[in-house]
Amino acid sequence: MNSSISNMSKFTGSTSEFIAQTLRIAIFKGKYKANQPLRQDRIAKELNVSKIPLREALVQLKSEGLVVFLPNRGAVVSMLSPAEVREIFSMRLALESLAVEKAVPNIREAELIRARSVLKIIDREKDKSTWSDLNREFHEILYKPSNMRLLLNTIQTLHNNVGRYLVIYLDRLSGTEASREEHWGILDAYKEKNIDKAQSILKTHLGKAEEHLMRFLGEFSEVD
Amino acid sequence: MNSSISNMSKFTGSTSEFIAQTLRIAIFKGKYKANQPLRQDRIAKELNVSKIPLREALVQLKSEGLVVFLPNRGAVVSMLSPAEVREIFSMRLALESLAVEKAVPNIREAELIRARSVLKIIDREKDKSTWSDLNREFHEILYKPSNMRLLLNTIQTLHNNVGRYLVIYLDRLSGTEASREEHWGILDAYKEKNIDKAQSILKTHLGKAEEHLMRFLGEFSEVD
């Protein structure tokens, strides 16, 4: 995925999509933090765009859960409550289990090989930011054979919604060793076409990620 | 739920929400059919609004799957492919099962009573349009105790996305008798706090609805 985009010219697609993607990345990178207002004229000037596509982008981000509109006070980066974090992980488990169920029977050798090569890179990778990207890619490879565009979209959105915190607390992310084992385990399960096994490992995988994030958010709110 | 709204004055909330809700209902009622373009200046004049909130509303509807944007050709009412219908029902089953799981332990006597009274009205109801509303209300009552705002939102969106066809083919909807039995069965399962039973009935319930819609869409596309 293309990280940062400086100007519109390199971007194919509408202006509002360009803005949405730019803001999405800015939120991920922590440029805009939770509860921070997104000032329209400032952003419009910064990106050299007008209000119409900008507001369209903000509505789009609202629908993705990254932004909340306060009436007459504009858009602010949303802050997930602990309950919402749990909610999102529950939904992810339900939907990603479905993706696994539908994808396992369809997966091909080529995709398994690609997944394995991604895992091998992950094992060596030190930089947590690209580690996060590779992590996403791994799961994408395994879900795509479900051939369910809408499902993949929704999973991606939910993943983004909790994943944006990753960048902030990624430095002290320690549990990556266990995470690695789980990745290999899921890949094994795919090779064996064992849906139950893949789903079961996915469950512990997501469960750990959830607990990590919950603990982090706990500290975070105490400090603040 | 408030059916049609003639003008903005009666509406609390932003203009774009008003437009979105108006268009949503118009799509449900079949005023705008699948693949039909949504002309901006026409709608803007019709509703006495300007472009900014109108486009915001269209982006919102896009995020709900009711509308698709064709580059430089504007928004058209989306047409679900058979594969997408199956996809949505799969997602609904996964998410509504989750809602059941989380709601059953929390449901109270008062809500069970309300659900039962809704079912009794449904049993007598002849008008299919209000039948559809009551049907939605019944499921809402049973899901709400999950206390998962985001989940309920997503379920609602998915329901809308297939439910809009209901209005068109509701007249010849025959399988309502079986549907009634399933409703009472789900309610029973809730009373017994039997999650598995509730989920199992839900599965056949959604499965039948899916087959109905698939068959209808089959005929529909042949005629066209």
Place this chain on the structure above:
DNA sequence: GATTATACTATTGTTGAAAATCATAATAAT
């Protein structure tokens, strides 16, 4: 000190118009 008045800031929404793109009709070429 609490309350009201006032100025300021930002959103929200309107209006009008320019630029870009697509579909279609009209025209020219093979």
Place this chain on the structure above:
DNA sequence: ATTATTATGATTTTCAACAATAGTATAATC
């Protein structure tokens, strides 16, 4: 007659300047 090319018109997409409104902070008044 069929294909290519070129206008034409319609519509989206975006911009820009402005009005109205609500929220916030500051100053004035009781």
